[in-house]
Amino acid sequence: MKIRVGFGFDVHPLESGKDLWLGGLKLPAAKGAVGHSDADVLIHAICDALLGAANLGDIGTHFVNTDARWAGKESSYFLGEVTRMVLAKGWTIENVDCTVTLEMPKLKPHIPAMKRILAPLMNISEDDISIKATTNEKLGYVGRTEGLNAYAVALIARKG
Numbered sequence: 125m126k127i128r129v130g131f132g133f134d135v136h137p138l139e140s141g142k143d144l145w146l147g148g149l150k151l152p153a154a155k156g157a158v159g160h161s162d163a164d165v166l167i168h169a170i171c172d173a174l175l176g177a178a179n180l181g182d183i184g185t186h187f188v189n190t191d192a193r194w195a196g197k198e199s200s201y202f203l204g205e206v207t208r209m210v211l212a213k214g215w216t217i218e219n220v221d222c223t224v225t226l227e228m229p230k231l232k233p234h235i236p237a238m239k240r241i242l243a244p245l246m247n248i249s250e251d252d253i254s255i256k257a258t259t260n261e262k263l264g265y266v267g268r269t270e271g272l273n274a275y276a277v278a279l280i281a282r283k284g
C-alpha cells in the first residue's frame with residue numbers, strides 16, 4: 125500500500141453584499157467572499173490538498189481563474205472533478221482534515237451539513253471528513269473581517 129499526503133491553502137477577501145459559500149453551503153453572513161467562482165475557500169483548499177497528494181498540480185492549473193466557464197461556478201463542481209482525477213490515477217481518498225479561520229459567522233452549527241455535501245463529492249463517508257473553525261483572535265486581515273482562510277490536508281492510498 126502506498127500512501128500520500130497533500131496540503132491545501134486558500135484565501136479570499138470578504139465584502140458586504142456578497143454571498144458566503146463555505147463547504148458547499150451558502151451561510152447567513154454580513155460579509156461574503158469575493159472570487160472568480162463562488163469563492164468557497166474550504167472547497168478550494170480541499171481541492172488543492174487532494175491535487176497535491178496525487179501530484180496533479182493545483183486548482184488554478186485545472187480551473188483557470190480567467191476562464192469565463194468558471195465565473196460564478198459552484199465549487200462543488202471543482203471538487204467532483206478533482207475527485208474524478210485523483211480516482212483516475214488509481215488512488216482512493218482516505219480522509220481530509222480542514223481548518224477555516226474567520227471571525228464570523230460561527231461555523232460549528234453548519235459543519236454537519238457541510239460534511240453531508242462534501243462526502244459524496246469525494247466518495248468517502250462523513251466520518252472521513254474533519255472540519256474545524258477558529259477565529260483569528262481579531263488579528264490581521266482575518267481579524268479585521270477583510271478575508272478568510274482555509275487549510276486542508278488529505279490522505280490518499282493505492283495498492284503498490
Ligand code: MG
Nearest residue numbers: 134135165168
Ligand atoms: Mg480560491
